[in-house]
Amino acid sequence: MITAKYSLLDRIMIPDYDSPSQMQTGELDFHPERCTECGICVSLCPGGCLLTDTTTKTDLLSGKARGGKYGLPRVVTTKAGATLCIACFDCGAACPHGAISIRNNFNPGGHFKRITQTSNVRYPKQY
Ligand code: SF4
Ligand code: SF4
Incomplete structure (x- = not known):
């Protein structure tokens, strides 16, 4: 059985998603020479974190x-x-054109230890 140790601070601290010192967020490289400005990536990003300088909400809808x-x-x-x-x-x-690559991965650092920092990942309990 895995026993992970968490301090009281670990248990009560709410991560600041906007703080680079607490978590590393993603950075992407876009390759404009390949991009056809089709808008697919902007429409489907689950975090709503892609924008263009010309797309409006009406365009997306x-x-x-x-x-x-x-x-x-x-x-x-x-x-x-x-x-x-x-x-x-x-x-x-x-x-469709391979115009995006990841430069910097997301890393929640000291948060969410159960997912990222246990040495042995267990399968979910089966019923
Ligand atoms: S899906 Fe690819 S080609 Fe379309 S806008 Fe995004 S980066 Fe450009
Ligand atoms: S789809 Fe994923 S990788 Fe792409 S911008 Fe959105 S969150 Fe980042």
Whole structure:
């Protein structure tokens, strides 16, 4: 049986998702020479953390942008060194042109130890 040790602080501290000192958030590289500005990545990001300078909410809801171009995507930054991206790479997997790569992975650091920091991962209990 795995026994993980958690301090009282571990148990009560709520992580600050906007603080680079507490967690490393995702950063992506977009390759404009491959991007056709189709908007797929912006529409499907589960965290809503992709924007372009030209896409409006109406464009996303209607599925139509002026001239069929949604603009070059970029990741929303919340503070210097922090974004809303969890580096799930849904956007990159869906991009038809391979125009996205991950530069910096999401790492919650000292938080969520059960997932990231146990030496031995157990399967969920089966009923
Ligand atoms: S990696 Fe995931 S969270 Fe980050 S921008 Fe792409 S779809 Fe959104
Ligand atoms: S899915 Fe790929 S080609 Fe389409 S806007 Fe996003 S990065 Fe550009």
